[in-house]
Amino acid sequence: MKKVWAILFAAIMVLSMSVSVFATDLADTEISGDKDNDVIVEVKDKNGNTLTGEKVYKVVIEWKDMTFTFKADQTADEIEWDPDTHTYTNLTGKWMVGTTETNAIADAVKLINHSNAEVTYGFSFENAPDATAPKHSKLTGNVTAVLTGADGTLATAEGTEYDAAPFATSGVEVDNTAVPNLLSTFTVDTVIVSLTK
Numbered sequence: 001m002k003k004v005w006a007i008l009f010a011a012i013m014v015l016s017m018s019v020s021v022f023a024t025d026l027a028d029t030e031i032s033g034d035k036d037n038d039v040i041v042e043v044k045d046k047n048g049n050t051l052t053g054e055k056v057y058k059v060v061i062e063w064k065d066m067t068f069t070f071k072a073d074q075t076a077d078e079i080e081w082d083p084d085t086h087t088y089t090n091l092t093g094k095w096m097v098g099t100t101e102t103n104a105i106a107d108a109v110k111l112i113n114h115s116n117a118e119v120t121y122g123f124s125f126e127n128a129p130d131a132t133a134p135k136h137s138k139l140t141g142n143v144t145a146v147l148t149g150a151d152g153t154l155a156t157a158e159g160t161e162y163d164a165a166p167f168a169t170s171g172v173e174v175d176n177t178a179v180p181n182l183l184s185t186f187t188v189d190t191v192i193v194s195l196t197k
Contacts, residue, residue, distance in 0.1 A: 058114040059121075059154070059195055066108050066191070068174050069096040079183070087142070087181050095174060103176040104148075107169040109191060113154035114165050119195055122151040123170040126190040137189035141182035145174050145189060 043051045072079065072093040082089045095103040113119050124134035125147065135147040149170020157165045172191070180186075 053116055055117040055197070056115060057117065057119065057197065059119055060112040060114065061193055062110040062112070064105055064108045066105055066172055067097070068103070068105075070094075070180050071096050076183075088179070088183075091179050093179070095176060104171055104173040106171045108172040109149065109170045109193060110167055111154060111169070111193065111195075112165050112167045114157050114162070116158045117156050117197065119154045119197065120152070121154060121168060121196075122194040123147045123149045124192045124194065126192050128189075140188045141180045141186045143174055143178045143180055143188050145172055147172055147191065 045051055070093050072091060074091065074093075078090070079088050080090050081087075094101055097105055109123065111119075111121055122134075125137040125145070127138040128134045128136055129138050130136065137145040147170050149168065152168060154168055155166040160166070170191075174188070
């Protein structure tokens with residue numbers, strides 16, 4: 001009986017060793033990702049011609065609320081108007097977005113490309129006073145704004161999941177040192193998004 005168990009254990013040991021692969025066994029083998037190892041999918045029409053597809057354009061533009069608040073350190077009856085300089089001479093305060101002290105809104109504009117083609121885009125202000133600096137707004141109420149996003153090209157959405165579509169953003173900032181000379185709500189400028197094929 002002892003001999004039978006000894007033979008069975010030996011057989012199990014031999015089987016387990018025969019299916020093991022050790023690093024030294026692969027020393028002369030290279031694993032690469034060249035074209036011969038790639039999985040290729042060709043998409044062709046019913047006549048065997050390569051498909052390029054008609055270009056379909058869809059770019060979604062998402063806008064955040066671009067409202068800034070200048071929170072004065074003074075009450076309304078403490079602010080003094082100087083008719084010679086057209087400024088409120090003693091007006092001081094800080095810039096706010098909602099309840100946060102800041103002069104910037106990140107990702108104020110977001111472009112999402114769902115097209116099966118590249119799309120070139122640009123950000124500018126409608127009334128920029130200098131054509132060579134379109135991301136700088138006109139001066140309104142003693143306040144200017146700047147767009148922080150660069151112009152560029154959105155890649156095609158081909159081959160991407162819907163929620164992973166190519167996108168670009170631009171923030172907007174107001175001059176942190178500016179003190180408004182208007183006490184009512186006013187519009188500094190209008191953001192323009194340009195898109196070209």
